Amino acid sequence: MKNFYMVLEPSSRPHILAGLFAPTSFCSNVTFNSLVLETTLGCKIYGLTAESRTKCLVEPFPVRESVVIYDTPQLLPTTPLVRQLRSLSPNDPSVRRLLKNYQHTLSQLGPFAADLVWRRETEQIDCLSPEIWQLLKDMEFTSPNIDISSPNFNVTPKVLKLVQILKCCQGFGDGFRGVVFVHRRIVAHILMQLLSSLDSELGFLRVRVLVGARNLDTSPQDNVIRLLENGSCNLLIATKSVEDLDLPKVSVLIKFDLFDSQLSHARVLSHSLGAGHIISMVERGNSAHSTIVSHLSNLSPRLRAWMNTHCWTPQSSIARETLFTDRNPYFSDSDQESGPASFIRDPTTGSRLYPQDAVNAMYFLPSDEHNPAGEESLYNPLFEFDVQDDGRFICRIKRPFQSVPMPWSDPSLTKAGARRMAAYDVCVRLQEQGLLGSGIFPTTWAIPSDNNALPAIDPVIWGTRVYGKRLPAFWSNSALVSLDPLTRLYPMIISIEYKTNSIPPHAPLLLLTRQPLPDIPAFNVFFGGLPTRVNLTRAEPFSVDEHQFQDIHSYNDQLWRGVLNKPYSSTLHETLALYAPLESDWSCKTAQSSGLLSVFSHISWSSISATLENWIVPLKCDNAEVLQKDTEDALIQDRWTLYTRRYDAAVVRSDLTPLSKPLDPELQGYENLVEFCKARRKGFEGLKDYKQPLLEVSRLPSFIDRLEPVAGPFTPSTTKHRYFIPELCAKVTVPASTFRTALLLPCIMRRVDDFLLVKELNAGLLSDCVSEKLLHAAISAPSAGIEYDYERLELLGDAFLKLLSSIYIFVLYPKADEASMHNYRQAIISNKSLWKNAIAVGLPAFVQSRPFSLKGWFPPRLSTSDAREARESSTSFKTNTVSDDEKNAGETKSQKDLSGSRLQNNKGKQPVQHLGDKALADVVEAIMGAALLSGGIDVALKAAKALNIPLPNIEQWTDFGKRAQESSKPVSVQISSSKIEAIEAIVGCQFKRPQFLVQALTHISKTGVQSTTYERLEFIGDAILDFMVIRHVFHRYQQMGPGALSLLKGVMVSNTTLAAVCVSSGLHHHLLFESDKLAHDIREYEYLLNRARTEEYTLAEKGHSIGQFWHNIESPKVLSDLLESILGALYVSDQYTPVGAEAFFDKVFKPFYDRHITLQTLSHHPKKILFELIQSKGCENYSLDKESNEYLVLVHNVVLASTQDETGISGAKVASCIGLYALEGDPGFLTRTCDCWKKAK
Structure with missing residues (x-):
C-alpha cells in the first residue's frame, strides 16, 4: 500500500x-x-x-504522575574563595562565567556540588590566569553529607529529595531505567558527579549525562541513548534540548527542574513506559511551580487527546487548540559549548532558532489547512516517516504552511534526527520567503547593564532626566547579511489609500530590505487633518544580479536627493533599505494571487533607467495635445537644477500664450511673461515659439510631518496656481504620483521603526501578550504629537494597578489594618517605585516622546566604517553556522556596535531623550492598561510581573485564592437567611461565604469594637469600585479624553454619589447598627434624597436633563462605606474572582450612573468643566466670549461652540454644554487646533 x-x-x-x-x-x-x-x-x-x-x-496514557514537595534551601553566605576570585579578575569573562555557574549550582545542589564546579572548571578552562588556576587547584574538597540534621549537611533539600526518590527505585531491579531532566548543562554534569559519589546509598546506579548540541548532527546523543537501551547505564541526567530525541521508554522520569510547556510535558509522557512514573519536583510555597503544575494538569479533552498521540506514535499530530508554552529559551546547552552551531536569526529581535527548536516551531506555525467541523475525532499526523534501503529514516512535514513545499529530509539513523532535519528545513524555507514570524523564535531580552543606575536630573530641561534612545535592532541585524553577486531582497508594497479628490494619487512603491521585515500593521498619515491609510503588504522575495542591484541603489540615491532637496549619497554596503517603482498600471487590488504577490516582473525598470539617465528632461511642447500628454502625472521645474522648487502640472492653457497678460497677482507689473523673463531670468535669449500654450501648475509641498494629525495651522498661498512657459521648463523623470509617495517615506519609515521597537519590546519583555497597536500607544507620550498616546491607557492601568496591589496586600497581610495596608500599597504604586521599575527593565529607551523631525534624519544606513565591518563579519542567514567563540566575540561587535552606529546617525553622538519621572511611571501603567485590554486580568498581571511590580509568589490571578489566609472572624451578630436572600436579590448574585457579608453589614456601633475585617473589606472594595468605574467609562466613552474620564470617575466614586446609590438600591435598610444618632441621620438623608429625586424627575418630564439631584445633600459616610464593604465581601467570597462584584456593579451601579451622570449633567458649572478639559491637553489659548447677542467658545480663535443669549437661560452655560458635547463627539479637535504643546517644548 x-x-x-x-x-x-x-x-x-x-x-x-x-x-x-x-x-x-x-x-x-x-x-x-x-x-x-x-x-x-x-x-x-x-x-x-x-x-x-x-x-x-x-483516554489517558497509562502513566502515574505525581508531585514531590521539597523545602526551600537556606541562603548561604559568600565564601572567601568567591571573594578572592572576584578581586583577582573582576572583568575576566571566564571568571564571570565560572562564578555564574558556581552560584547557580550552589542554589540548586548545595555547597558540596558547588565545590565540584571549581574542580571541573580547572580541568576544562585553559585560559584562566596562573593565580586563579593555582587558587582553585589548592582548594580542599569535602565529601557529600546528606544528613539534614547534621551541621555539616552540604546539599540542598532538593537534592536530598532526589536521592530519596532514587533510593526507592532500587526495587525495580536490573530492569530500572530512569531519566532526570534538569535546566542547565552544568547542573547535569555536577549532579552526575554528586550521585556517583553517593555509592553507599545509590550504588546500583550507573549514571551518564545526555546534553544537546545546537546543530543537526545527533549522533553523539544517539550513542549515549544506546547505552541506556542496552543497560550500560540505567540513569540519564538530561537537559531539555534532548526531549525530542528517541529516548527509550523508561520506568521512572523525574522533572528535577520544571518547564512551563505543554509541549515539553507531552514529550516527557512519550518517554515513559505504560504504568511508569513521572515525578515533578515542586518547591514548597513556590507559586511559579504551582502554576506550572496547574498548566500541565488541567488539560482540555482536546489537549489530552493531542498529548496521547505524542505517546503512541513518533508521527505526533496537529494540536486542535493553541498549546501553552513558555517562549523563554532554556540555555541549558550554552554553557562552555564549543563546536559549530546552526541557527536561523530573527532579524526583528535578534533571537535564534536552533535545530532543537525547529520541531517545536511546527506546532505554532500558522497553517493553510482548515479542518472540517466533523473531523476532530480523526487522527491527523504532523510528521510522516519512510525508511530507505539502507535502514536510515527520512521525514517530511504533512502540514501545509503558506504554500511552502514540504520535501523529504536528508536521511538519519533515527526518526528523531530525521524529524529535526525536516522541521529545520521547513523553517529555513519559510525564512527565505520572509514568513517565519518573530513569535516562532525563543525570546531573548537583555536588560541594560546599567539598569540599576538612576540618571541625574538634567540641568538644562528641569524636571527631566536624560536617557539613551533605542533604534530597532532590525537594521543592525540586516547589516550582517552579505551582499552576494546574486542578492536576495525582501519586498514590502507601500500603498496609500486616497479616497477623496482632495488627496492626489500616490503610486505604490516597493520597500526592499536584506532581511524580511515583520508584518507591519496599517497606520494613518494625515493630509490637512484627514486620515489616510498606509498599507505595507508582503510580497514574494526575489533575487537581483549585481547590475540590477546597483541600478536600484543609484535610483535611490537620486530619489533621496529629490526628497531631501539636498546632496545625498551612500555606498551599496551602507544602504539597508531600498525603494523601487512599480509599473503605472499595477495595483494591489488588480494583482490576484493565492499566496504572496509576485512583484519582480512589475518593477518599472524603464522608470529607473530614465531617472538614472537624467533627473530632468525638456517638455515635449510641439502642440497642446502633445504637451497635455507629456505632462500627465508629471512634476515640473522652472529651473534646470536639481535642488529647486517643484510643481504639479495642472492643465495646459491653450487660451494663454507667453505674450498674454500675466494672471499671477505678483506679476501684474509686467506686460507679459516674456517681459518678466527678460527682467528676471538670467541668460534669457528669447523663445522659439511665442504662441505656445502656457502650463498652469500648482506648487508641490516640500516635506511635511504627516504623522501629526495637524502639522501646524494651514497658511494658504497667495496664488493658488502659477503659469509657466513650457519651453523654459523641465520635467522630472520620476512620476508625480511616485514622488508624492517618496515624500511620505521619512514618515513611513519612522512608523516602521516604531513598530519594530514595539515588536522587540513585546517579544522580549511581554512575551507577545499585548496588542501591538495598544502597546505603541502605551509607549507614545502626548509630546510625540501622533494620533494617539498613553493617557487613556494610563488611566485604565492606574486603576488596575490599584486593584492588583490592594488585593495582594489584603492577601499578604491578613492581620494588617487599613492604614498599614494603605502604606504597603503606596510603596508598590507610587510614581517613584514605578519609575525605578521602568529603569530596571530598560523601558526608557523604547518610549517615544518627540515628534518626528526631518532635520538630522537619514534613510536606514550605516556609516562607511561600520559598513566595512559589516562586510567583514556578515553571513547569510541560510548558512548561519558559527562556533561559540565566534558568537561571543564577533556577534557582540556586529550587533552592539553596528546598532550603536545607527543610533549615532553617523555623527558620533549617542541619541538621547529627556523624560520626566512621572512620564515613565505613566508608561508603566499604560502598558498594564494595554495588556488588560489585550487579554484580561491574567495578561495584565503577567505584564505587571514583567514590569518588575513586586508581587512574589503570585503568577496568575487564581493564586490569590490559593494563598489567602483570610478567615471570617466570629461575630456576635447573626442575620437570618431571609435577610441574606433579600440582599442577594438586590446585588444580583449569591454569597458563597455569607459570613463575609455579615462582617460587611456590621457597623462598629453593633459590636462595640473596631472591626478590622470591616475596614479591610472596605479597603479592597474601594479599589474594586475604582477599577470597575474606570473600565465602565473607558468603554462607554471610547473617544473621550483622560481629563473628562477622570471627572466622571471622581463624581461616580464620591461619597455623596455612593450614598445616593446605597439608598436608591435599598441596601441601607440592611445595615446592622445600634446608634440613635446614626439612625436619625440615615432617615433624614433618605427623606431629603427622595424629595430631591422627585423634584428632579418632575423637571425631567418637562424636558430637563436628569442630573445629580443629591450633590447638595450631606450624606452619612457609613452608606458609601457599606457599598464598598459589600463589594469587598463579594470578591473575597468568590475566592478573589470578580464574578459576583461585576454582577453587583452591573445591576446596581451601572444603571444609576448611566441615567444620572454625564459630562453635561455634572454638578460643577459646565464652563469650569470645559476649561479644565481644555487645560488638561496643555492648551492656553481659549476663551468664552460674548459678541452682540451670541456666546462663543473659542480655541485659538476657532469657534468650538456658539449659542444665542435667551431670556431666563444662561447663554454661557448653554455654550459650555455645547462645547462639551462637541469635544465628546470630536476628540481630535484640540489636537488639530492647538499647538501650545509645541511652544512649551
Missing part, C-alpha cells in the same frame, strides 16, 4: 472496498493503532463512530 498506492496522487488512486471480519466488540474497543491505520491507508473503518474515536483519543 505504501510503495504502490500512497505514492499516487489522491485523485489517481483507485477506490478500494475491503471487508473486515472481526468480533462485534471491535468497534467498541478500538485502539489508537486503528486510527493510525485509517490515516496510513487513507481509509475509513466502517462502523467506527466519532464517539469511539474521541474516546480512544482522550
Whole structure:
C-alpha cells in the first residue's frame, strides 16, 4: 500500500472496498493503532463512530504522575574563595562565567556540588590566569553529607529529595531505567558527579549525562541513548534540548527542574513506559511551580487527546487548540559549548532558532489547512516517516504552511534526527520567503547593564532626566547579511489609500530590505487633518544580479536627493533599505494571487533607467495635445537644477500664450511673461515659439510631518496656481504620483521603526501578550504629537494597578489594618517605585516622546566604517553556522556596535531623550492598561510581573485564592437567611461565604469594637469600585479624553454619589447598627434624597436633563462605606474572582450612573468643566466670549461652540454644554487646533 498506492496522487488512486471480519466488540474497543491505520491507508473503518474515536483519543496514557514537595534551601553566605576570585579578575569573562555557574549550582545542589564546579572548571578552562588556576587547584574538597540534621549537611533539600526518590527505585531491579531532566548543562554534569559519589546509598546506579548540541548532527546523543537501551547505564541526567530525541521508554522520569510547556510535558509522557512514573519536583510555597503544575494538569479533552498521540506514535499530530508554552529559551546547552552551531536569526529581535527548536516551531506555525467541523475525532499526523534501503529514516512535514513545499529530509539513523532535519528545513524555507514570524523564535531580552543606575536630573530641561534612545535592532541585524553577486531582497508594497479628490494619487512603491521585515500593521498619515491609510503588504522575495542591484541603489540615491532637496549619497554596503517603482498600471487590488504577490516582473525598470539617465528632461511642447500628454502625472521645474522648487502640472492653457497678460497677482507689473523673463531670468535669449500654450501648475509641498494629525495651522498661498512657459521648463523623470509617495517615506519609515521597537519590546519583555497597536500607544507620550498616546491607557492601568496591589496586600497581610495596608500599597504604586521599575527593565529607551523631525534624519544606513565591518563579519542567514567563540566575540561587535552606529546617525553622538519621572511611571501603567485590554486580568498581571511590580509568589490571578489566609472572624451578630436572600436579590448574585457579608453589614456601633475585617473589606472594595468605574467609562466613552474620564470617575466614586446609590438600591435598610444618632441621620438623608429625586424627575418630564439631584445633600459616610464593604465581601467570597462584584456593579451601579451622570449633567458649572478639559491637553489659548447677542467658545480663535443669549437661560452655560458635547463627539479637535504643546517644548 505504501510503495504502490500512497505514492499516487489522491485523485489517481483507485477506490478500494475491503471487508473486515472481526468480533462485534471491535468497534467498541478500538485502539489508537486503528486510527493510525485509517490515516496510513487513507481509509475509513466502517462502523467506527466519532464517539469511539474521541474516546480512544482522550483516554489517558497509562502513566502515574505525581508531585514531590521539597523545602526551600537556606541562603548561604559568600565564601572567601568567591571573594578572592572576584578581586583577582573582576572583568575576566571566564571568571564571570565560572562564578555564574558556581552560584547557580550552589542554589540548586548545595555547597558540596558547588565545590565540584571549581574542580571541573580547572580541568576544562585553559585560559584562566596562573593565580586563579593555582587558587582553585589548592582548594580542599569535602565529601557529600546528606544528613539534614547534621551541621555539616552540604546539599540542598532538593537534592536530598532526589536521592530519596532514587533510593526507592532500587526495587525495580536490573530492569530500572530512569531519566532526570534538569535546566542547565552544568547542573547535569555536577549532579552526575554528586550521585556517583553517593555509592553507599545509590550504588546500583550507573549514571551518564545526555546534553544537546545546537546543530543537526545527533549522533553523539544517539550513542549515549544506546547505552541506556542496552543497560550500560540505567540513569540519564538530561537537559531539555534532548526531549525530542528517541529516548527509550523508561520506568521512572523525574522533572528535577520544571518547564512551563505543554509541549515539553507531552514529550516527557512519550518517554515513559505504560504504568511508569513521572515525578515533578515542586518547591514548597513556590507559586511559579504551582502554576506550572496547574498548566500541565488541567488539560482540555482536546489537549489530552493531542498529548496521547505524542505517546503512541513518533508521527505526533496537529494540536486542535493553541498549546501553552513558555517562549523563554532554556540555555541549558550554552554553557562552555564549543563546536559549530546552526541557527536561523530573527532579524526583528535578534533571537535564534536552533535545530532543537525547529520541531517545536511546527506546532505554532500558522497553517493553510482548515479542518472540517466533523473531523476532530480523526487522527491527523504532523510528521510522516519512510525508511530507505539502507535502514536510515527520512521525514517530511504533512502540514501545509503558506504554500511552502514540504520535501523529504536528508536521511538519519533515527526518526528523531530525521524529524529535526525536516522541521529545520521547513523553517529555513519559510525564512527565505520572509514568513517565519518573530513569535516562532525563543525570546531573548537583555536588560541594560546599567539598569540599576538612576540618571541625574538634567540641568538644562528641569524636571527631566536624560536617557539613551533605542533604534530597532532590525537594521543592525540586516547589516550582517552579505551582499552576494546574486542578492536576495525582501519586498514590502507601500500603498496609500486616497479616497477623496482632495488627496492626489500616490503610486505604490516597493520597500526592499536584506532581511524580511515583520508584518507591519496599517497606520494613518494625515493630509490637512484627514486620515489616510498606509498599507505595507508582503510580497514574494526575489533575487537581483549585481547590475540590477546597483541600478536600484543609484535610483535611490537620486530619489533621496529629490526628497531631501539636498546632496545625498551612500555606498551599496551602507544602504539597508531600498525603494523601487512599480509599473503605472499595477495595483494591489488588480494583482490576484493565492499566496504572496509576485512583484519582480512589475518593477518599472524603464522608470529607473530614465531617472538614472537624467533627473530632468525638456517638455515635449510641439502642440497642446502633445504637451497635455507629456505632462500627465508629471512634476515640473522652472529651473534646470536639481535642488529647486517643484510643481504639479495642472492643465495646459491653450487660451494663454507667453505674450498674454500675466494672471499671477505678483506679476501684474509686467506686460507679459516674456517681459518678466527678460527682467528676471538670467541668460534669457528669447523663445522659439511665442504662441505656445502656457502650463498652469500648482506648487508641490516640500516635506511635511504627516504623522501629526495637524502639522501646524494651514497658511494658504497667495496664488493658488502659477503659469509657466513650457519651453523654459523641465520635467522630472520620476512620476508625480511616485514622488508624492517618496515624500511620505521619512514618515513611513519612522512608523516602521516604531513598530519594530514595539515588536522587540513585546517579544522580549511581554512575551507577545499585548496588542501591538495598544502597546505603541502605551509607549507614545502626548509630546510625540501622533494620533494617539498613553493617557487613556494610563488611566485604565492606574486603576488596575490599584486593584492588583490592594488585593495582594489584603492577601499578604491578613492581620494588617487599613492604614498599614494603605502604606504597603503606596510603596508598590507610587510614581517613584514605578519609575525605578521602568529603569530596571530598560523601558526608557523604547518610549517615544518627540515628534518626528526631518532635520538630522537619514534613510536606514550605516556609516562607511561600520559598513566595512559589516562586510567583514556578515553571513547569510541560510548558512548561519558559527562556533561559540565566534558568537561571543564577533556577534557582540556586529550587533552592539553596528546598532550603536545607527543610533549615532553617523555623527558620533549617542541619541538621547529627556523624560520626566512621572512620564515613565505613566508608561508603566499604560502598558498594564494595554495588556488588560489585550487579554484580561491574567495578561495584565503577567505584564505587571514583567514590569518588575513586586508581587512574589503570585503568577496568575487564581493564586490569590490559593494563598489567602483570610478567615471570617466570629461575630456576635447573626442575620437570618431571609435577610441574606433579600440582599442577594438586590446585588444580583449569591454569597458563597455569607459570613463575609455579615462582617460587611456590621457597623462598629453593633459590636462595640473596631472591626478590622470591616475596614479591610472596605479597603479592597474601594479599589474594586475604582477599577470597575474606570473600565465602565473607558468603554462607554471610547473617544473621550483622560481629563473628562477622570471627572466622571471622581463624581461616580464620591461619597455623596455612593450614598445616593446605597439608598436608591435599598441596601441601607440592611445595615446592622445600634446608634440613635446614626439612625436619625440615615432617615433624614433618605427623606431629603427622595424629595430631591422627585423634584428632579418632575423637571425631567418637562424636558430637563436628569442630573445629580443629591450633590447638595450631606450624606452619612457609613452608606458609601457599606457599598464598598459589600463589594469587598463579594470578591473575597468568590475566592478573589470578580464574578459576583461585576454582577453587583452591573445591576446596581451601572444603571444609576448611566441615567444620572454625564459630562453635561455634572454638578460643577459646565464652563469650569470645559476649561479644565481644555487645560488638561496643555492648551492656553481659549476663551468664552460674548459678541452682540451670541456666546462663543473659542480655541485659538476657532469657534468650538456658539449659542444665542435667551431670556431666563444662561447663554454661557448653554455654550459650555455645547462645547462639551462637541469635544465628546470630536476628540481630535484640540489636537488639530492647538499647538501650545509645541511652544512649551
